Amino acid sequence: MHTIQFTIEIVATFAFALSGLIAGIRKKMDVVGLCIVSGVSAFGGGTLRDILLDRRPFFWVSHSLWLWILIITCLLAMIFMRERHISITEKAIQIPDALGLGLFAALGTQIPLELGMPAIVAALMGMMTAVFGGVLRDICCNEIPKAFNDHQPYAVLAFLGSWLLIGLTELNLPQWLVLFLSASITTALRGLTIQFKWQLPSLKITRNH
């Protein structure tokens, strides 16, 4: 079981690290800024979850090899980018971001659930785990966090994915299936949101009545 959780933590971390790396490159950050923005995107959500749950050691403490992998990846990306003139679109951030969103929402919900927390708390923790890395990434890039400002569904999808995981857990499905279904449905919904430009209901609309 813990192998699955570990694998998901790795993939989600990597996806957010990539989204941070791309965001940093778009902002023309220096190499230190790139490492920082990748690092906070990657580990921010899981670290917040573990602080709230009073859970130690952190992922990046017990598996510190991944810190090295992150730093080396950033350095390689930097060298690679200096050679070529690749222009990176806004959309390039959204793909790994959507992947990390789904994975961290599922994992961030399952861990408090195993610790016996109420469902609503577990769902909130899942949402926070999924969203917080991206919030820190946007703050480091000096942008308003997408999670608060994007009028498209973002945090709400992580929240729905968390509830889906809770519901599937109730059905006594095998845990890998629960994690896989919850994460992939959340990621797919975020993808559809971007594709079809779905909007959340907002007070703005009343203006056009």
Next chain:
Amino acid sequence: MHTIQFTIEIVATFAFALSGLIAGIRKKMDVVGLCIVSGVSAFGGGTLRDILLDRRPFFWVSHSLWLWILIITCLLAMIFMRERHISITEKAIQIPDALGLGLFAALGTQIPLELGMPAIVAALMGMMTAVFGGVLRDICCNEIPKAFNDHQPYAVLAFLGSWLLIGLTELNLPQWLVLFLSASITTALRGLTIQFKWQLPSLKITRNH
């Protein structure tokens, strides 16, 4: 005793949730944004206090019913606001904000005091509990936190209210009276500050010498 602390935590949380809700509506946030900004305003201060004191479970974990109440209130407010065109003044935020400020300052001071912390630390914790929810609210609304930037007394009133609580505790008054006096005086002073536009001494003044 713990019933009084619990009641105050509820009222203070509700007051800050309301201030967050109003702030979010003024910013024309979507429904997810509204829930987030109300939630961080409501629970931010108490959660920071509990992290600093290494105190678990958080209020919103042990009384998770209040998360539901918060979410449902936000949804109802959203539906209600879409029907009518109410314009909300800046002042509408300040009333629940002043109430929450007084209540959280008193409560946030009493808890570390009971844990045997030095008076200055308890007073600081009280101030942070009172101020941090509003700081997070303003950050989510992409405004400079009022607590840092308002040249009117704000954080300093929470600090004074904390010291008042410490002084009254020394006098061995009943604890409900101590909490009531400290909270209501802080709230009243904040009200007077807004009414009479009291200013803090500032370096700006030197310019007019």
Next chain:
Amino acid sequence: MHTIQFTIEIVATFAFALSGLIAGIRKKMDVVGLCIVSGVSAFGGGTLRDILLDRRPFFWVSHSLWLWILIITCLLAMIFMRERHISITEKAIQIPDALGLGLFAALGTQIPLELGMPAIVAALMGMMTAVFGGVLRDICCNEIPKAFNDHQPYAVLAFLGSWLLIGLTELNLPQWLVLFLSASITTALRGLTIQFKWQLPSLKITRNH
């Protein structure tokens, strides 16, 4: 040994408090704002380190006298500044900031190292301890954190200083010498960076190819 760590914590805290005080004065903050910005600059880094390490009590809880010293220093600075019209340059912040950077990087690395954490984690903690106070200072002043945005070496020097401390610890030098060498080399490098306007390699440069 703990006397040396204590002394360094004091000096580093004081240096960052001073940098916060100067930054606040430049922004014409009121007296409460000055105390807050000095306080978060001074204690922010060490508090983050202790939260991450789950280490209690915080420095400012166990040595709460220093909170009084900080408040009184801010009040005195305020009174002093109102009498005279001193214009403060950007550079005035950089000197205490460089000193605090070196000291906190060394101390913030040594503490997790003593707790048996892997070297890369200790180095990261050192960097975060050194950088986070300044990040909070810049956020309170409504500026983009220098640590993320400055294209000159800043966080990377704290990181190098942390590795230097780890290396020197391996050599079994006396601990006071290890701390002194690491802190002073980091501070000196930051000074040289400012003096000679050293730049980090950045993607910006590719534009001029």
